[in-house]
Amino acid sequence: MNTLRNRREFLAEVGRGMLVTTVGLEVASGLGLATATAAEAPETALTFGPLEPLVALMQETPVAKLLPILAGKLRAGTSLRDLTAAGALANARTFGGEDYVGFHTMMALSPALHMSRELAAPHAALPVLKVLYRNTNRIQEHGGRKDEVLHPVVAGEGKLADAIHARDAEGAERALATLCGSSFDAAFNDLLAVVQDAGDVHRVVLPYRAWDLLELIGRDHALTMLRQSVRFCVKAEDWSNRAPHNEPRTLLPRLLEKHGLLGKQPGTKVADDGWMEGFVKTLFTASAAEAAEAAAAALAEGIAPAAIGEAISLTANQLVLRDHGRTPRDEVTGKPLGSVHGDSIGVHASDSANAWRNLARVSNTRNTFACLILGAWQVAKDRTERGGDFQKWEPLPVPYHLDSIKATDAATLLGQLHEAVRGNLQARAAVVATRYGALGLDARPLFDVLLGYSVSEDGALHAEKYYRTVSDDFAITRASLRWRHVAGLARVVASEFGRPAAGIAEARELLKS
Secondary structure (H helix, E strand, O other): OOEEEOHHHHHHHHHHHHHHHHHOHHHHHHHOOOOOOHHHOOOOEEEOHHHHHHHHHHHHOOHHHHHHHHHHHHHOOOOHHHHHHHHHHHHHHHHOOOOHHHHHHHHHHHHHHHHHOOOOOOOOOHHHHHHHHHHHHHHHHHOHHHHOOOOOOOOOOOOHHHHHHOOOHHHHHHHHHHHHHHOHHHHHHHHHHHHOOOOOHHHHHHHHHHHHHHHHHOHHHHHHHHHHHHHHHHHHHHHHOOOOOOHHHHHHHHHHHHOOOOOOOOOOEOOOHHHHHHHHHHHHHOOHHHHHHHHHHHHHHOEOHHHHHHHHHHHHHHHHHHOOOEOOOOHHHOOOOOEOOOOOHHHHHHHHHHHHHHHHHHOOHHHHHHHHHHHHHHHHHHHHHOOOOOOOOOOOOOHHHHOOOOOOOHHHHHHHHHHHHHOOOHHHHHHHHHHHHHOOOOHHHHHHHHHHHHHHEOHHHOHHHHHHHHHHHHHOOOOOOOHHHHHHHHHHHHHHOOOEOOOHHHHHHHHHO
């Protein structure tokens, strides 16, 4: 649990000399730390034990000086895990889940660390440094330490859901603190029950990515990470309590009861390819309520939750492959399709589906069923709510694109993938990836190409999350269907190419030195 300590106590404990040693005398002088007094700090602030100096560095360092300092930290032995954890805590303390760019950046941190593990030296740290640069830049745009959203909270009485519905952020945080003090699992599952009140990509991805970061940060800071979801839900209550967003509040309890899922254990029935294709079609053609009903019925029948989650992710992938994009044009004539990176319908739907799928895996039995029912509901809602005639649009790659690729060796196909991405040729990128998979070639070299561009390009806040979504979905989707996810990633990467990420060139040079 977080400790209630003010900055005066922290400075008294570590001493100015220790703090200066942590960040370096030259840097400390540039930041004003070498001459700072305790009176300049907030009277009450969250602190994070041994990670506190790194957390403060992430918030207080001018962004123009950040990357050389972080590169120095890495050379001195600081781990990428610790840098990522510190960045996440700095983000949570600053934004509390209430800033759009802020919470997108938090959600990118764990995916960035996973991406770093797929890269070789000397550039393995690039994804993390890219997101930490974005993190500190936004923290300073937000006002830095003086405008922190999260402060120490004490446990209190009251129900979490009631406080959120009453738009009482402080009361909700006190209720969450009580739950966390008793049981993290109980707190997490109670929070998920409120998350399930409405459908929104950020509402569901935020708690999943916070959960994913706890491996690095530790459960001692679980309250800090989960408070972000509480504040997001409080802020969103005005619109999430209105139709059609609030449909889950009545639909979900009715379906859980109707299909006898309360108190029921998840089934283990294996779904074959025919069932999977049929269920994807059902979800893709259904209304949101019909899709939720179909998922509840399948769960009641005993179909394994993993199969339901697989179908939801494959349905979301259809939105990526079919989307005509923003300001669409005909690529067959040589002009690229409209952009589909960033907050496009398909990328958002895929990230939501992945989050529901994983939350179902790590939550209690009731929430396992609830997450999958709402995952089905949301993917159908995504198809209809934001516009586009997805059911009439053909998915990439279409047959005449497939016929255009004749190569059978990995080297030629990977070269063609580079050309397609650099030319923003989304359909061609998708067809190269599809042919590569159909030939049974080693997936890793192709993922390496897509990883490189997912790191180098800005991605409009979504490159890291979507790369991680696809690599995760690929790993747990059956071999006969998994390459659809890669075709979607190839398309999105081709869409985002040509917009280099801020700080990426500097980070690349620093890591070579």
